[in-house]
Amino acid sequence: AQRVTQPEKLLSVFKGAPVELKCNYSYSGSPELFWYVQYSRQRLQLLLRHISRESIKGFTADLNKGETSFHLKKPFAQEEDSAMYYCALKGNFNKFYFGSGTKLNVKP
Amino acid sequence: ETGVTQSPTHLIKTRGQQVTLRCSSQSGHNTVSWYQQALGQGPQFIFQYYREEENGRGNFPPRFSGLQFPNYSSELNVNALELDDSALYLCASSPGTSLRTDTQYFGPGTRLTVL
Numbered sequence: 001a002q003r004v005t006q007p008e009k010l011l012s013v014f015k016g017a018p019v020e021l022k023c024n025y026s027y028s029g030s031p032e033l034f035w036y037v038q039y040s041r042q043r044l045q046l047l048l049r050h051i052s053r054e055s056i057k058g059f060t061a062d063l064n065k066g067e068t069s070f071h072l073k074k075p076f077a078q079e080e081d082s083a084m085y086y087c088a089l090k091g092n093f094n095k096f097y098f099g100s101g102t103k104l105n106v107k108p
Numbered sequence: 109e110t111g112v113t114q115s116p117t118h119l120i121k122t123r124g125q126q127v128t129l130r131c132s133s134q135s136g137h138n139t140v141s142w143y144q145q146a147l148g149q150g151p152q153f154i155f156q157y158y159r160e161e162e163n164g165r166g167n168f169p170p171r172f173s174g175l176q177f178p179n180y181s182s183e184l185n186v187n188a189l190e191l192d193d194s195a196l197y198l199c200a201s202s203p204g205t206s207l208r209t210d211t212q213y214f215g216p217g218t219r220l221t222v223l
Contacts, residue, residue, distance in 0.1 A: 044151070098143075
């Protein structure tokens with residue numbers, strides 16, 4: 001079965017602390033993975049995708065096929081990073097699977 | 109370039125009724141996907157249309173159907189509404205072909221309440 005798991009519903013950190021939002025996936029093929037973000041009162045938007053291997057707003061995510069993980073990391077959290085984060089997988093036949101989301105709260 | 113729009117913003121229906129939700133994609137975007145997002149959950153993929161044909165479907169029953177039009181608009185139709193259909197419905201458009209994954213641009217959603 002194709003599935004995305006985000007084990008943490010809420011993650012609270014202080015400003016300047018490192019952040020890691022966990023994402024594990026289940027997929028038998030070669031996955032395409034994404035992180036989406038939703039800031040307060042804004043739309044869901046793409047943050048980054050694994051094939052781009054880029055850093056967006058200081059966030060990076062590395063695909064670990066051995067651990068079937070795609071954790072999102074940032075070395076120093078900022079208050080403006082507070083948002084809802086969703087990990088997503090593109091599976092077979094153009095189907096997309098989203099995790100249940102992690103709410104990141106960065107405290108001053 | 110205008111963004112993705114959805115209408116209506118909110119909708120209240122009763123069980124057994126039918127509903128049509130509308131989405132206007134960004135100009136030039138050939139692909140539109142629809143999602144259902146229940147409270148506290150992530151978006152659940154309903155289906156995807158590419159150039160007016162369905163080219164991907166999630167685990168939703170046939171009473172969920174869609175249409176995509178040449179003018180970059182699309183519809184999600186739900187027949188025989190059930191209480192569990194209460195959710196936020198999102199559409200997302202992307203410019204690419206069905207063979208590669210482009211950035212999806214999401215609309216603000218339609219909040220459907222079934223009583």
